[in-house]
Amino acid sequence: MARLTCPYCYRTFAEKDMLFRCSGMRSADGRFCEPAPDPVRVALKDPMVVLPVVEGNGRKLSAVCKACGNTATVQICPHCHAQLPVHYGKLDTRIVAMIGAKFSGKSVYTTVLMHELIHRVGRRFDAAVVGADERTRKExxxxxxxxxxxxxxxxxxxxxxxxxxxxxxxxxxxxxxxRRRFRSTLKHTVLSFFDTAGEDLETARGVAQNVGYLAGAHGIIVLLDPLTIPQLVPTLGLDPGVLPARAQRQAAQGDSPINILTRVTEVLQQVPGVGPNRMIDVPVAIAFSKVDALWEALPEDSPLRQPAPDTPWFPESDSLALHHYVQALLQEWEGGQIDQLLHKHYRTYRYFGLSALGAVPPALEPAQQRQRIAKSGIQPHRVEDPFLWLLSRLKVIETGRD
Ligand SMILES: Nc1nc2c(ncn2[C@@H]2O[C@H](COP(=O)(O)OP(=O)(O)OP(=O)(O)O)[C@@H](O)[C@H]2O)c(=O)[nH]1
Ligand SMILES: [Mg+2]
Ligand SMILES: [Zn+2]
Ligand SMILES: [Zn+2]
Structure with missing residues (x-):
């Protein structure tokens, strides 16, 4: 039996090692357990009071609490004690992780992707998408x-x-x-999005943390801001005034996609079993965010401006065409450095161009505290493509041949 990966701490464990959490109910003889801080959770800076840990056989769906005699059914991770999705050991779990530079749009992307998965993509695939825990749903x-x-x-x-x-x-x-015909067993994909702060990639400690995080992932989305490709803005003839000053500064400081990818590659090479000379096996989606900012500089029929097909399978030929188009643009924009790096180290990678907002947000006005989205509202463009590609690589959804 394959080891399971915790979607919260990304460490692995055998199914039988899962622990339980007491139900807190009162038993027939009046005994019950009371909530208290869990030292393992406290060490992770989570001071919430919780019911005690119950040991048992993780392969079973319940265990009896020795302290109160009640049956516990909530399963928790043996490492971080986070509550796991129901029947976690029986699910066919795939973990998709995301990483990206500071200001590349990770927080906005996460929110918009989830919104789209819940409201639109779920329907397209006849799938249900839900927050797996209380904290995720609330936040x-x-x-x-x-x-x-x-x-x-x-x-x-x-x-x-x-x-x-x-x-x-x-x-x-x-x-x-x-109801889907092509699938024989019910498949659940656990999507774990750790919104890395950009600077987490800049310190040894942050990198070490990310090694643990990326090592457990079955698929990775790397989010890159195309506006930070050096010289891209003048090359495309874009008005530098409309672009965030921060993106320009970042490009100047070397926080460019090639540098980010070099760092991410170094992180992935520290994953046990990879090493500096082996190819990285995990499929990696290289997703350029904020492509709306490039639209005016691209021809009307540019593949980066076309919406994705709405098929209930992954549209492989459309995706591949976009991949080759981005590959060619990168050759033009930055001499193909990014592609050389990826080609050398990654067995499976693909380019994506997406926009979470669909429009450039107006610059912050002096009286405003927080930057706002454009008046046109949120019009996401191809946000689900990288996720669906990973699901198709992981054989969760079917790939269309058309
Ligand atoms: N044009 C355009 N700008 C975007 C889009 N998404 C995000 N941005 C801009 O990028 C900024 C940063 O987005 P965030 O999602 O906060 O980026 P982040 O990667 O989480 O940033 P850190 O948390 O600082 O690492 C936003 O405030 C927007 O100005 C998009 O789809 N299009
Ligand atoms: Mg953020
Ligand atoms: Zn108990
Ligand atoms: Zn855990």
């Missing part, structure tokens, strides 16, 4: 409201070692409906 709800209802953009994400609570990934469950 995602807050971020969704800020972006979609209030129209404000997120503030910069704090590095993982700052803040009162340790940051935890958002965990969603994508379950393919049983």
């Amino acid at each position: 995602f709800g807050n971020e969704e409201r800020a972006l979609y209802t209030e129209g404000v953009l997120p503030i910069t994400t704090q590095p993982a070692n700052v803040g009162e609570e340790g940051r935890q990934p958002f965990v969603f469950k994508f379950s393919l409906g049983e």
